[in-house]
Amino acid sequence: xxxxxxxxxxxxxxNFGLPDYGGQPDFFCGFLKKGVIFxxxxxxxxxxxxxxVFSKHALEQxxxxxINHETALMVVSRPDQTIADHEEPAIIIYQSLIKExxxxxxxxxxxxxxxxxxxxxxxxxxxxxxxYYESKV
Numbered sequence: 001x002x003x004x005x006x007x008x009x010x011x012x013x014x015n016f017g018l019p020d021y022g023g024q025p026d027f028f029c030g031f032l033k034k035g036v037i038f039x040x041x042x043x044x045x046x047x048x049x050x051x052x053v054f055s056k057h058a059l060e061q062x063x064x065x066x067i068n069h070e071t072a073l074m075v076v077s078r079p080d081q082t083i084a085d086h087e088e089p090a091i092i093i094y095q096s097l098i099k100e101x102x103x104x105x106x107x108x109x110x111x112x113x114x115x116x117x118x119x120x121x122x123x124x125x126x127x128x129x130x131x132y133y134e135s136k137v
Contacts, residue, residue, distance in 0.1 A: 003096040032064065042115055051117045052076065065124055071098065072123055075109050091116030091121065095132065098125065106133055 052073075054062070062072065075096045083090035095108045105125040111120045126132065 005080060014040070052111070053117050054120045055122075059123055061122055061124065067123060067125060071107065072109055072120065074105050076111060076120070079109075085110070097129070097133070100125075103127070104129065108132065 076094045079094035080096040083093040092111050098107050106129045107125045108122045109123040
């Protein structure tokens with residue numbers, strides 16, 4: 001990649017609040033059109049550092065339910081709570097409270113730790129916080 005395009009992308013990322021995963025991305029495609037850069041960045045480093053992949057089902061649920069990768073990864077890397085699934089011991093449920101449009105949701109991410117790499121099996125957000133969230137009172 002040309003250094004000028006990469007520098008322009010870094011500038012635009014910094015000024016428009018796009019996430020920075022550190023270093024140069026694994027894949028970058030950029031071109032200028034009327035002064036605007038279009039880029040596709042696949043920061044596989046953040047996922048590979050966690051040894052984590054998303055199943056096809058999980059990706060479909062993310063799209064359907066409006067959950068982005070960054071939020072799902074944040075919950076897995078820094079969960080409010082971690083719960084073992086009673087029915088399937090290899091499944092760990094990572095969950096955190098998140099705020100969207102002044103509403104509070106519980107985002108639950110189900111990860112199969114019995115597979116290598118670990119697999120996000122499914123995820124969803126719910127307003128039934130008291131049903132799933134274990135209070136620390």
